[in-house]
Amino acid sequence: LSYIRRNFSDSQFNLDAVVQTSGQPEKQVRVIVQQATGMSFMEYVKMLKIEKAKQLLREEKMSVNEICQSTGYATTSYFIALFKKMTGYTPKQYQEISKGSGENK
Numbered sequence: 603l604s605y606i607r608r609n610f611s612d613s614q615f616n617l618d619a620v621v622q623t624s625g626q627p628e629k630q631v632r633v634i635v636q637q638a639t640g641m642s643f644m645e646y647v648k649m650l651k652i653e654k655a656k657q658l659l660r661e662e663k664m665s666v667n668e669i670c671q672s673t674g675y676a677t678t679s680y681f682i683a684l685f686k687k688m689t690g691y692t693p694k695q696y697q698e699i700s701k702g703s704g705e706n707k
Contacts (some may be wrong), residue, residue, distance in 0.1 A: 604636055610650045611674040617643055651675070652688045659697040666693045 605623055608616050620643075621628050635643045651673040658669045670681040685693050 610647050613674045615674060630701060649657055660700045
């Protein structure tokens with residue numbers, strides 16, 4: 603799990619990289635992630651990426667495209683759609699709301 607948390611934003615990061623690094627079979631990696639997080643591998647990685655994006659939107663003066671790249675997404679449109687699906691806001695809306703209220707959401 604620590605390897606996942608350290609490397610999830612690399613654009614080349616995937617389950618195969620975790621399997622290769624850990625030396626565990628793919629099925630075992632999936633089981634470990636599910637038991638530890640209550641989420642599938644992909645759900646967990648998506649959650650980490652969106653949480654990182656939320657942090658960057660609150661704290662950094664980066665464009666949405668830059669945040670998309672720094673969280674490991676290849677296309678901005680996919681990033682925006684996923685962000686909205688998971689938070690209810692577009693990245694820009696989230697940034698405006700979080701900066702306007704002074705709250706860390």
